[in-house]
Amino acid sequence: MTGSAPEHxxxxxxxxGGLRTIERLRADGFAGRITLVGGEDHAPYDRxxxxxxxxxxxxxxxxxxxxxxxxLAELGVTARLGTRAIALRGTGVELDDGGTxxxxxxxxxxGLVARRLPHQPDGVATLRTLDDALALRxxxxxxxxxxxxxxxxxxxxxxxxxxxxxxxxxVLETLEVPCERLLGREVGALAAxxxxxxxxxxxCGTRIGRxxxxxxxxxxxxxxxxxxxxLAGVGAVPDLSWLDGAGVRVNDRLxxxxxxxxxxxxGVWAVGDAAAWWDPAAGAHQGGEHWTLTTDxxxxxxxxxxxTEPPVAGPPYVWSDQFGLKLQVIGRTDTADExxxxxxxxxxxxxxxxxxxxxxxxxALAGVVSFGAPARFVxxxxxxxxxxxxxxVLATIG
Ligand SMILES: Cc1cc2nc3c(=O)[nH]c(=O)nc-3n(C[C@H](O)[C@H](O)[C@H](O)COP(=O)(O)OP(=O)(O)OC[C@H]3O[C@@H](n4cnc5c(N)ncnc54)[C@H](O)[C@@H]3O)c2cc1C
Numbered sequence: 001m002t003g004s005a006p007e008h009x010x011x012x013x014x015x016x017g018g019l020r021t022i023e024r025l026r027a028d029g030f031a032g033r034i035t036l037v038g039g040e041d042h043a044p045y046d047r048x049x050x051x052x053x054x055x056x057x058x059x060x061x062x063x064x065x066x067x068x069x070x071x072l073a074e075l076g077v078t079a080r081l082g083t084r085a086i087a088l089r090g091t092g093v094e095l096d097d098g099g100t101x102x103x104x105x106x107x108x109x110x111g112l113v114a115r116r117l118p119h120q121p122d123g124v125a126t127l128r129t130l131d132d133a134l135a136l137r138x139x140x141x142x143x144x145x146x147x148x149x150x151x152x153x154x155x156x157x158x159x160x161x162x163x164x165x166x167x168x169x170x171v172l173e174t175l176e177v178p179c180e181r182l183l184g185r186e187v188g189a190l191a192a193x194x195x196x197x198x199x200x201x202x203x204c205g206t207r208i209g210r211x212x213x214x215x216x217x218x219x220x221x222x223x224x225x226x227x228x229x230x231l232a233g234v235g236a237v238p239d240l241s242w243l244d245g246a247g248v249r250v251n252d253r254l255x256x257x258x259x260x261x262x263x264x265x266x267g268v269w270a271v272g273d274a275a276a277w278w279d280p281a282a283g284a285h286q287g288g289e290h291w292t293l294t295t296d297x298x299x300x301x302x303x304x305x306x307x308t309e310p311p312v313a314g315p316p317y318v319w320s321d322q323f324g325l326k327l328q329v330i331g332r333t334d335t336a337d338e339x340x341x342x343x344x345x346x347x348x349x350x351x352x353x354x355x356x357x358x359x360x361x362x363x364a365l366a367g368v369v370s371f372g373a374p375a376r377f378v379x380x381x382x383x384x385x386x387x388x389x390x391x392x393v394l395a396t397i398g
Pocket of ligand 1: 018084317
């Protein structure tokens, strides 16, 4: 931070990014005041289990809590939970209870809200929050059929949980394969096999014409489908409307420099899903909706606020637990111009489980995708970080 050390830091958003920022501030010796403003009544909780262990009934809500109110108090945090930020004036955060908290530094970690389908009727489920997950779990408990719109990670994980509860699942995906933008067409076809092998009715290249009500929809070709429950798993978007008067134009995510400082807002940092940090290698602001990136950037922003040494950033990493295996993705798969099978025979029509694929860009390793082979996958982390040449990658296969 430029100038004197902060005395009071206000963190807006009591999710993963907000909490990890606070934990790093304290770990690095910050002894001043911290106020945490959280729109939900819940203490900070972890979202990945919502669509996995919590939805399937394996876990109860207490297991997803990252730090309860007592834990926050032990960290010396004044927690204003159940309170939304409605405006930002300089470093003064205006709250929906009429109050204002002003810090020397503000960290915005307000995450995303579930994207809605056009003209989405009430009754169509989404999954972003703990309350959403509990409501969906209850609904699946009595449903016999489910339509999932979107075959991304959330769609896949909900499909798994529903199939496990004996629910018949139809999955509608606009693109030709699940997660096509992340995995590409060829590897996405392996993800598609996971759905169909598990018994889901996966319909790719399918467009929805309109939703007729909370349980019925019409496809672009006129076919009408209905189920006991419809879930929209079509991604998530930031809700930064509360910053409308803050003097910066927010197009989508909050544009930050490579230390997490919000461009055009002095004394304000942003972390987590709502932020897009400048990536000099990519020459662009890069967002990301992943747990590890949120944790890394929270630590780096905290260090920047305090002027302490930030941890080294690794390549982007995301995982999903689906259909009995861990799907792991590291690096920039979207920049690749060539695929290299590293382990397993999934790309040749063999089992998906155990398949690991390298993504090369200009002959250098840009990313790796692994289907249920975590021990093998881990070998490639450092190679992706270093952009290792093909020969070195092939020599690692062993
Ligand atoms: C169901 C689900 C499963 C996931 N699974 C995985 C996974 O397997 N692997 C993976 O890598 N990532 C996964 N993720 C993504 C990961 O959880 C997110 O990247 C991470 O939670 C982002 O943290 P965040 O702090 O930016 O946002 P969040 O954790 O969403 O927290 C933001 C908080 O800010 C609050 N807030 C918003 N606006 C305001 C306001 N104006 N005032 C006050 N508070 C506000 C929100 O209510 C929310 O509590 C999953 C996400 C979801 C939803």
